[in-house]
Amino acid sequence: MASKSRPKTISVYLYIPNIIGYIRVLLNCYAFAICFTNKELFSILYFISFVCDALDGWFARKFNQVSTFGAVLDMVTDRISTACLLVILSQVYRPSFVFLSLLALDIASHWFQMYSTFLVGKSNHKDVKDSTSWLFKLYYGNRMFMGYCCVACELLYITLFLLAKESEKMTDVLMGAAKQSIIFSALLALLLFGWATKQLVNVIQLKTAADLCVLYDINKKHNA
Numbered sequence: 048m049a050s051k052s053r054p055k056t057i058s059v060y061l062y063i064p065n066i067i068g069y070i071r072v073l074l075n076c077y078a079f080a081i082c083f084t085n086k087e088l089f090s091i092l093y094f095i096s097f098v099c100d101a102l103d104g105w106f107a108r109k110f111n112q113v114s115t116f117g118a119v120l121d122m123v124t125d126r127i128s129t130a131c132l133l134v135i136l137s138q139v140y141r142p143s144f145v146f147l148s149l150l151a152l153d154i155a156s157h158w159f160q161m162y163s164t165f166l167v168g169k170s171n172h173k174d175v176k177d178s179t180s181w182l183f184k185l186y187y188g189n190r191m192f193m194g195y196c197c198v199a200c201e202l203l204y205i206t207l208f209l210l211a212k213e214s215e216k217m218t219d220v221l222m223g224a225a226k227q228s229i230i231f232s233a234l235l236a237l238l239l240f241g242w243a244t245k246q247l248v249n250v251i252q253l254k255t256a257a258d259l260c261v262l263y264d265i266n267k268k269h270n271a
């Protein structure tokens with residue numbers, strides 16, 4: 048039995064979207080290794096890794112290679128890469144508490160969402176059709192809207208990193224950048240709106256997932 052199951056296990060590891068996931072991990076490792084010595088190259092590699100996040104999903108659906116391992120690898124890579132960038136930003140901007148709070152919200156909301164998804168028997172954490180929040184359903188139900196929010200968030204963090212000097216106030220840097228040109232101001236506004244929307248979705252996600260966990264506990268006690 049073991050000899051028969053082993054090839055199947057190996058085949059999942061070698062799914063095209065999962066190989067893309069490994070490439071993302073390698074890109075991020077090298078990017079963060081050089082982040083303070085070559086900001087421009089770091090930003091390019093980090094963004095390429097982020098773009099690959101969309102490619103692995105497309106390949107998974109295209110070649111029917113959707114897997115639980117791939118979904119976990121994708122989310123863990125997303126969360127770790129964003130967390131590392133937020134930690135770096137917390138070291139170059141004041142107050143650092145802002146970025147550490149964003150890191151905590153990001154991890155907590157996704158962890159609760161994943162755990163509550165398994166509790167209620169769903170196979171995908173993006174299945175939020177039964178949610179009462181229109182924004183939550185719009186975010187996960189519309190790939191274009193979710194893509195805009197995610198891209199805006201990551202580009203904002205990359206922009207802040209490129210503009211950062213040692214121990215600066217984030218508001219001063221943003222205001223200084225906005226004054227450079229009207230076009231830059233408009234782009235910055237688009238990034239800020241997408242970023243703010245994603246943080247609001249994270250809050251809604253955290254509260255919704257926590258409610259599901261509590262409801263599970265209540266039902267478990269009643270059925271005991």
